[in-house]
Each structure stands twice: as C-alpha cells, then as structure tokens.
Amino acid sequence: MDTRDTSRRTFLKALSGAAVAAATPLRALTAMAATAAPNDGEFFVFIHAAGGWDVTLWADPRNEKKGLVAPASTENTDTSQVRHWKDAPLDGATRTFEPIRAPRGGQVFGPGIGDLLDMADRLTVVNGLSMNTVSHPDGTAFSATGRHLVGGRAPASSIDTMVANELGREQTFPAVSVQYPSSYVGDDLDRRCVPLVVGSIGTISRTLSRSGIYDSEDDREAVTALLGKEARSLAARSEYPDVMQGMALQYDSLRRMLGSRLQEVFSADGLKKAHPEFKYAARFHGASCVNAAFAVEAMKRNVVRCVSFACGGFDTHASNYRFQAQTQQEMFDMIAALLRTLDATPHPTRASAKLSDHTHILVVSDFCRTPQVNIGGGRDHYPNNSALVVSPRFRGGQVFGKSDPEQLLPLKAKRFSDGERAIAPPDLLATFLAGFGVNARKYMRDGEPVPELLKS
Amino acid sequence: MRSLVRARSLVLGLVLGPVLGCDRPPEVVKPGAPSTLSPSHGVVLEDTTPKQDVRLLPAEAYMRSYLQLFGGLAPVDVQARARGADGAQLFDTWDDYLSALGFPDYRNDLPRGTQTNAIMVATFERLGVALCDRALEHDWKAKPAPPPLKERVVFAFDEPAAPADAKAFAPRFDVLHRTFLGYPAELAPPDRVKNFFELYQGVAKRHAAPGVKSRFSPDEAGWAAVCYGLVRHPEFQFY
Numbered sequence: 001m002d003t004r005d006t007s008r009r010t011f012l013k014a015l016s017g018a019a020v021a022a023a024t025p026l027r028a029l030t031a032m033a034a035t036a037a038p039n040d041g042e043f044f045v046f047i048h049a050a051g052g053w054d055v056t057l058w059a060d061p062r063n064e065k066k067g068l069v070a071p072a073s074t075e076n077t078d079t080s081q082v083r084h085w086k087d088a089p090l091d092g093a094t095r096t097f098e099p100i101r102a103p104r105g106g107q108v109f110g111p112g113i114g115d116l117l118d119m120a121d122r123l124t125v126v127n128g129l130s131m132n133t134v135s136h137p138d139g140t141a142f143s144a145t146g147r148h149l150v151g152g153r154a155p156a157s158s159i160d161t162m163v164a165n166e167l168g169r170e171q172t173f174p175a176v177s178v179q180y181p182s183s184y185v186g187d188d189l190d191r192r193c194v195p196l197v198v199g200s201i202g203t204i205s206r207t208l209s210r211s212g213i214y215d216s217e218d219d220r221e222a223v224t225a226l227l228g229k230e231a232r233s234l235a236a237r238s239e240y241p242d243v244m245q246g247m248a249l250q251y252d253s254l255r256r257m258l259g260s261r262l263q264e265v266f267s268a269d270g271l272k273k274a275h276p277e278f279k280y281a282a283r284f285h286g287a288s289c290v291n292a293a294f295a296v297e298a299m300k301r302n303v304v305r306c307v308s309f310a311c312g313g314f315d316t317h318a319s320n321y322r323f324q325a326q327t328q329q330e331m332f333d334m335i336a337a338l339l340r341t342l343d344a345t346p347h348p349t350r351a352s353a354k355l356s357d358h359t360h361i362l363v364v365s366d367f368c369r370t371p372q373v374n375i376g377g378g379r380d381h382y383p384n385n386s387a388l389v390v391s392p393r394f395r396g397g398q399v400f401g402k403s404d405p406e407q408l409l410p411l412k413a414k415r416f417s418d419g420e421r422a423i424a425p426p427d428l429l430a431t432f433l434a435g436f437g438v439n440a441r442k443y444m445r446d447g448e449p450v451p452e453l454l455k456s
Numbered sequence: 457m458r459s460l461v462r463a464r465s466l467v468l469g470l471v472l473g474p475v476l477g478c479d480r481p482p483e484v485v486k487p488g489a490p491s492t493l494s495p496s497h498g499v500v501l502e503d504t505t506p507k508q509d510v511r512l513l514p515a516e517a518y519m520r521s522y523l524q525l526f527g528g529l530a531p532v533d534v535q536a537r538a539r540g541a542d543g544a545q546l547f548d549t550w551d552d553y554l555s556a557l558g559f560p561d562y563r564n565d566l567p568r569g570t571q572t573n574a575i576m577v578a579t580f581e582r583l584g585v586a587l588c589d590r591a592l593e594h595d596w597k598a599k600p601a602p603p604p605l606k607e608r609v610v611f612a613f614d615e616p617a618a619p620a621d622a623k624a625f626a627p628r629f630d631v632l633h634r635t636f637l638g639y640p641a642e643l644a645p646p647d648r649v650k651n652f653f654e655l656y657q658g659v660a661k662r663h664a665a666p667g668v669k670s671r672f673s674p675d676e677a678g679w680a681a682v683c684y685g686l687v688r689h690p691e692f693q694f695y
Contacts, residue, residue, distance in 0.1 A: 173574070184571060194573040197566060199555040206552050207578045211545045214589045214672050215680060219659045220581065223684045226655050231690050233645050240509035246572070247690045253574035254581065 041349050042167060042358050042436060043299040045292075045338070046160050046308035048180050049331060049365035051315030052139065052381055054112075054324045056371065058332070059386035060127045060403055061099040061110035063088055067406020069371040071096045072110075076377050078322040082329055084111040105397035112328030115336035121397040122339070124389040124453060128401035128410035130422040131367045134381035136315070139366035143385070144181045146426030146444050154183035159362065159429050160306040161185075162443045164193040167436065168305025172256045173298065176204070178291050180308035186443070191246025192253055195308070200287070201266060201294045208263035220258070227251050257303075265297055278337050284313045284323070285330040292338045299355055302348035314365065321378035324369075335361065339390065360391035362432060364425070371408040384410050387428055393435040395455055416448050423450060510694040512572055515558040518693055525635065525687075526587050527594075527609045538586040546586035553579050572693070580688045588683035592676055610635060610683060619660050619675050625653045629682065636686040656682050 056062040056071060063071045074095045079085040087095040097111045105120030116123060133139045138149045144158040157165070160175045161184050168174035175182065175195040182195035198204055210220065228251035235244035264270060271293040272280055278289035291309035298304035311334075313327045342356035350358065364387045369379035384403055390396075401413040401423045410422035426447030430440035434449035513521075523534055531550055538547035555561045556579040558569030569576065588610070595611040596602050605612050612635075613628045620628065626641070626649055633641035633648075641649050660678035663670055670677055686692065 179566060191571070192574070194571045196573050196575040197555060197569060198575060199561055199566060203552060203556050204575060206548055207556050207575055207582055209545070210582070210585070213544045214546075214670055215585065215659075215677060215684075216662065216668070216670070218662060219677065219681050220585070220684070222655055222658055223681055223688070224581070226651055226685055227688060227690070229651065230648070233647065234690060237645065238510075239506050243509045243511075243694065244690060247577075247694075250572055250574050250577045254577050257574060257578065 041347060041353075042360065043295075043304070043355070044160070044163050044306040045295050045359065045361045046144075046180060046306060047331075047335070047361065047363040048140065048144065048308070048310040049314050049328075049363060050140070050179075050310045050312045052136070052366040052369055053314045053328060053386075054316070054321075054369040054379060055127070055384070055386040055403075056368075056408070057110040057112035057325050058328055059109070059125045059388070059399070060368075060408070061097075061108060062371070062408070063090070063096040063099060063110075065090070067371075067404075069406065069408060070373045072325065076321055076373055077325055079111075079325070082111050082325045084109075084113060084117060084329075085325070086111075102397075107397065107399050110325075112325045112332065114329035114332035116332040119336060119339060119390075122390055123396055124391070124394040125399045126387045126389070126401050126423060126428055126453070127399055128403040128413060128422050129385035129387055129428065130410040130424045131383040131385050132424075134367060134383055136366050136381075139381075139385075140181045141183070143364040143366065143387075143425050145183060145185075146429045146447050154181070154185060156183070156445065157185045157189065157443055158183045158195070158308075159432065160308040161189065161193060161195055162429075162433060162438070163436070164195070164306050165189050165443075166433075166438045169193060171305045172253060172260065172262075172303040173305070175306040175308065176294070176298070176304055178294075178307075178309040180310050182308060188442075190249075191242070192249045195306075200268070201271065201290050202268045205263045205267040205270075208257060208266070210258070210263075217258070221255060224251050224255050224258075228255075260301075260303060262301075262303065265301070266294060271297060275341065277341055278334060279330070282330050282334075284327045285311050285334055288331070289334055289337075292334055296338065296341050296345060296355075299342075299359065300345055300348060316369070317374070317378040317380055318376035319378065321369075321373070324379075335363065335390070357392055360393065360432075360435075361389070362391075363388040364428075368408070382408065384408055385425075387425075389428075389432070389453070391432075391435065393455060394453055398453075400450065400453055414450070414452070418448075428453075512558070512570060513693055513695055515568070519557070519559075521692075522583070522587060522687075525610065526591055534587075537590050538583070540590065544589075546589060547583065553583070557583075577688075580693070581684070584684050584687040588680050588687060589672075591683065592672070592680050596676065611679065615675065615679070619678070620656070622653055625649075625656060628679075629653070632682060632686055636683075637689060637691050652682050652685060655685060 062069050073090050084100055086098040088098040090096040099108045099110060100117060101108050102117055102120030107120050107125060109117060131139055131142060133142060141149050141154045145154050145156040147156040158181060160177060160182055164174035169190045169192055173196060174193040177195040177197045178201060182197055184194045228248045231244045231248035235241035238244055268290050271290055274297060275293035278293055280286045280289050288309060288311045295307035298307060311331045316324045339356060342359050343354055345355040347353040347355050347358055365385060368382050368384045370382045374380055402411050403409060404411055412420045413423040426444055427450055430444055430447030431449040431453050433440040435454050440447055523529055526534055535550055555566050556575050558576060560566060560568040591610040595608040596615055613631050616624045629649055629652055630641040656678040659681040660674040663674035663677040672680060
C-alpha cells in the first residue's frame with residue numbers, strides 16, 4: 001500500500017473524528033429539541049437577585065468553620081426574624097444555624113429558604129456555578145445571557161429575550177422586564193420581542209392610560225393603523241426594511257394592548273387589590289411583590305410570555321449583612337406565594353390544567369458572597385454561585401453541582417464535551433432552553449445542556 | 457585587412473541605407489475626429505444608497521425636538537402645559553416615562569433603550585396626544601383671541617371655515633409635515649397626503665355624529681389627529 005495514501009486516509013479519519021466530537025453538543029441539543037414536549041401555553045418568570053446573594057444561607061449551607069469558611073452566626077446575623085434559624089453551637093456563646101432537611105425533596109437548605117422549604121420537591125438547585133467574575137455588571141450579564149460583557153455591553157441576548165423570541169412572538173407582551181438585566185442582541189430576532197423594559201409595573205399602566213376628553217379610542221386606533229401602514233410603505237421602499245417592518249409590528253402590538261384595556265388591571269393599586277396574598281408591606285421585597293402579582297395577572301389573561309424582574313438588597317458588604325438572611329427569606333416567601341397562587345389559577349388556554357403546570361421560574365444572582373466575613377462585618381464578592389429553577393420540565397427535589405468545602409469555590413460537576421468541569425451559567429441557560437425544545441446554539445455561543453437536570 | 461573591412465562597411469551602408477528608410481520624409485500626424493472617451497474618462501455616479509438600516513434617535517434628541525416644537529419650553533414647563541390644570545389627565549410627569557422613552561435610569565440601573573418596543577410606542581402616543589391637544593388649544597382656542605400666525609407653535613395656518621376638502625387640506629397638511637418631518641409633503645411617498653386626508657375626514661365625521669362628547673369641534677379633532685400621526689410618525693423618530 002502506498003504510504004502517502006495511508007497517511008492521507010489517517011488524516012481524513014482523524015478529521016472526521018474531530019468533526020464528530022466538535023458537533024456532539026450541537027447534536028445532543030438537536031436530539032433534545034426533537035424530543036421536547038410541545039411548548040405552547042408555557043409561561044416564564046425570570047428573577048434576578050441583584051447584588052450577589054450569600055449561598056451559604058440557603059442553597060449551599062455552611063455552619064462550620066473550615067478553611068476560609070466563617071459561617072453566619074449570631075454575631076453577624078439578625079436571627080430574630082428568620083423563621084428557619086435554629087441555633088447550633090459554633091464558638092462558646094456564639095451560635096450558628098442548624099441546616100434543615102426539606103421534608104419533601106430531601107435537600108438540605110440554610111435558614112434563608114423561607115416558605116419554599118415546604119415546596120422543595122419542586123425545586124431544582126444548582127450549586128457550584130462557575131462565575132469567573134466578581135463584578136456586578138459582568139456577573140449580572142453572565143447570569144442572564146451566558147456571556148461576559150464585551151466593552152461594557154452584553155454581547156448576547158438575555159434568556160427572557162431568547163424565550164420570548166422562540167415562544168412569545170404572538171403574545172401582546174412577549175417579554176416584560178422590570179429592572180431585569182434584559183438585552184436584545186442579534187440579527188435574527190423578531191422586533192416584537194424587544195423586552196419592554198420599565199422601572200416599575202406602574203409605568204405600563206400609566207403609559208397605556210388615555211384621556212377621552214379630546215379624542216376617542218377610535219380616533220387613536222385610526223391614527224395607529226395609519227402609522228402601521230406608513231411604516232410598511234417605508235419598509236417596502238427601503239434598502240434595509242427590518243426596522244420599519246419592526247415598527248409596523250409594534251404598532252400592531254400597541255393596538256392589541258390598548259384594545260384589551262390592560263391599563264385598568266395593571267396599575268399597582270389594581271394588582272394589590274386583585275392579589276392580597278403577597279406581602280406588599282414586606283421590608284425588603286414589598287415592591288417586588290407587585291411584579292409577582294403582575295406576572296400572575298398577565299399570565300392568567302394570556303397576554304404575556306415572560307415576566308422578568310429584579311429583587312435587590314443582597315449586596316451586603318458591611319453591617320447590612322445582618323439582614324442577608326431576612327432578605328433571602330422575603331424573596332423566597334414571595335416565590336412560594338407566587339407558586340401557591342399559580343397552583344390555584346386555571347391555565348388560560350389548557351382546559352383542566354393549572355397555571356403552575358406550565359409556568360417556569362429561573363432565579364439567578366450576580367455571584368455569591370465570600371466565605372469569610374470581612375472586618376466590616378459583611379461579605380464581599382466571590383466567583384461562585386447557585387441558581388434555583390422551579391419548572392415542571394426540570395427534575396424537582398435535587399441539588400446539582402457542588403462547591404469546595406473549605407473555599408466555597410465551584411467543583412467539577414460532570415464530564416462535558418470539553419472535559420470534566422464545573423457547571424457555568426451558559427450550561428444552565430442552554431439546559432433551560434433545551435427543556436423547551438429550543439436549540440441553544442441559535443442564541444448562545446457557549447453552554448451545553450445538562451440532561452441530568454431535565455425530566456426525561 | 458583593415459582597409460578591406462572598411463570597404464565592405466561602406467558598400468553595405470550604401471546598399472542598406474535607402475532600404476531602411478533613412479532618407480524617408482518626416483511623418484505628419486493630421487488631427488482627426490475625436491474618438492469616444494476611454495473608459496477611464498467615463499462618469500461614475502456617486503453611490504448614495506444607504507449602507508445601513510435607520511436608527512432610533514437618542515432619547516435626548518427627540519425630547520429636545522418635542523420641547524422645541526411645542527414652544528421652546530423647558531421640560532418642566534412642557535410637563536406643566538401637557539398636564540394642564542383642567543383635570544384632563546393627558547400626561548403625568550416625565551419621571552413616569554423616563555425608562556419607557558428610552559432614557560437611561562441610573563437610579564434603577566436601567567441602560568439606555570436603543571430600540572423601540574411596544575411600551576415606547578405607547579408612550580410616544582401618550583405624549584404626542586397630550587402635546588398636540590395642548591398645542592391646538594393654544595393656537596386655535598386661546599381666549600379672547602387666537603395668537604397671530606407667527607406666534608403659533610404648531611398649527612400655523614388658518615382653520616378652514618368648513619371641514620377642509622382635499623384642496624384646502626393639502627397646503628395646511630404641508631405646514632404640519634414640514635414642521636414635524638422637516639420636508640415638503642409632496643416629496644413624501646405618493647399616498648401620504650391622501651392617507652392623512654382620509655384620517656382627517658374619518659375623525660371629523662366621527663366627531664360630527666350626534667352624542668359625541670369632545671372639547672374639540674369635528675374639524676379641530678381632525679387636525680389634532682393629523683398632528684398625532686405626524687408627531688408619532690416613524691420618520692420623526694428614526695434617522
């Protein structure tokens with residue numbers, strides 16, 4: 001046999017092998033996409049715990065001094081309002097907390113978990129998320145988009161935009177974003193899915209309210225219809241018609257929004273009356289409860305696909321760390337109240353289904369806080385993280401991933417196609433998309449789905 | 457030997473000289489008819505086709521346009537004028553709409569909005585309606601008499617005595633078109649004047665129906681609707 005032929009054949013074999021290996025994540029994604037359940041009628045809530053939460057108080061509990069880890073204690077935490085805090089010995093008179101095993105689900109949590117403890121069988125916790133950053137803007141963007149900032153800007157769309165673009169184009173509000181780090185980046189996105197970014201839900205109501213003293217609803221409707229026609233005419237004459245076509249679609253959306261009289265329902269007062277089950281007077285997240293109530297009401301009326309909002313108060317560098325556990329407890333109480341409300345609310349389009357059967361919640365943060373307590377009595381930024389998923393498409397009652405017992409840094413979680421490593425935000429986001437049959441490669445450069453997190 | 461070579465050279469010179477043309481008369485080049493231009497002298501037209509899609513004006517730019525168009529007022533004065541004191545609830549405060557208009561909101565850490573969305577489009581409507589209604593009140597309904605043309609902010613033309621026909625509509629529409637979009641209406645796509653005239657007629661007819669309550673006469677309502685359409689026009693917000 002000719003040696004030159006042999007080497008060429010060997011080279012081609014190696015090349016095809018490499019190609020197969022390189023394509024594996026993509027093929028895995030495609031296969032998962034093909035087997036995913038139908039996704040119409042699904043709703044999404046994305047919550048960002050802004051500031052960086054202390055994972056040792058809920059998802060990755062630590063109550064022993066080990067290595068760098070100095071656990072929360074009665075010296076640095078106001079325990080009086082933390083319902084699940086049970087004293088455990090630490091140093092002399094100083095007490096720490098007793099980790100709690102969830103009665104349903106079996107996971108172990110810290111005392112910040114609040115009312116979600118009773119729903120642990122529905123929770124999927126991801127620990128040891130490798131953040132590779134301790135910057136607020138960068139960690140925030142990385143958690144929401146799977147990419148680090150480039151030149152101070154998010155180089156990819158956020159998860160709410162991705163989901164809205166896949167599943168929400170026809171909704172009146174594909175994505176509503178209240179102080180959530182939403183971004184809209186890419187050429188192939190539908191302009192209806194630009195997140196409606198507002199400072200508060202009340203803005204939506206005020207924006208949609210109209211006075212009838214001078215003109216009528218029909219007059220405004222005629223003007224908007226004309227503008228849609230003008231935008232289409234300009235698009236037809238344009239070398240680059242995308243923006244004008246997008247404007248035409250947004251004029252159509254406005255007509256639908258005003259036609260369904262949402263402004264009456266979506267005022268803060270209207271939402272509080274309609275959903276008294278949320279604790280609007282809560283110290284840290286009372287305002288976020290209005291966002292949760294909006295999410296329920298908008299999903300019930302089938303006018304939204306994604307609602308995203310931020311809950312602040314987690315950036316506890318100094319003595320404000322005393323309230324970190326309470327801040328977590330209030331947020332998780334709100335999520336528990338949201339779940340209970342969704343349980344009691346029928347799905348708007350699926351007969352005999354509850355809204356909670358088709359609502360998917362993803363809670364992330366910028367990063368976590370240092371295992372050691374600083375001289376100001378607080379904790380600083382640390383490149384580890386945890387995330388929470390509450391979704392009927394995810395396996396509930398499990399904790400995936402782990403962190404180092406002494407340094408709280410992410411540990412290898414599994415063998416990915418690029419080797420054994422810790423799970424990172426792009427993997428979590430890719431898994432979330434794969435759960436709904438969405439090919440993550442369409443939106444994300446990185447990330448590989450983790451089938452262990454999804455129901456088969 | 458040397459003399460033999462010299463003699464052979466002389467003979468060769470005598471024989472080949474006339475053959476090679478040494479004694480030919482000088483060539484004369486006569487000017488002929490000009491030929492067509494060579495390709496390098498052809499006219500190359502400048503390529504003026506747009507190389508990128510239109511972009512949304514920065515929020516500050518269209519806000520400045522609003523302020524300028526509605527009387528050159530400060531933001532707080534425009535807010536006061538749009539809100540009015542008559543309980544019309546046409547507008548709230550700028551603060552309520554900052555993020556919806558695309559302004560960065562540093563208190564809430566919201567970035568600048570560089571793309572329109574349905575809420576932004578709704579805000580343009582809310583704001584545009586308020587500004588047009590107040591401008592029409594100022595220009596045409598001021599008491600005891602409307603201001604002279606040069607002091608009017610938007611409707612710088614006489615209100616037609618009767619509902620305008622197409623002939624009366626066109627020059628007045630042109631005034632508004634130049635005001636908001638910055639160029640004559642006749643240069644716009646061909647159907648624009650016709651479309652806005654139909655809008656004007658439809659609104660005026662609706663307001664003329666019995667039982668309709670409005671602070672505007674049918675004709676005023678028609679012109680106000682034309683103003684709403686131009687102040688919210690895509691050409692007003694994109695460049």
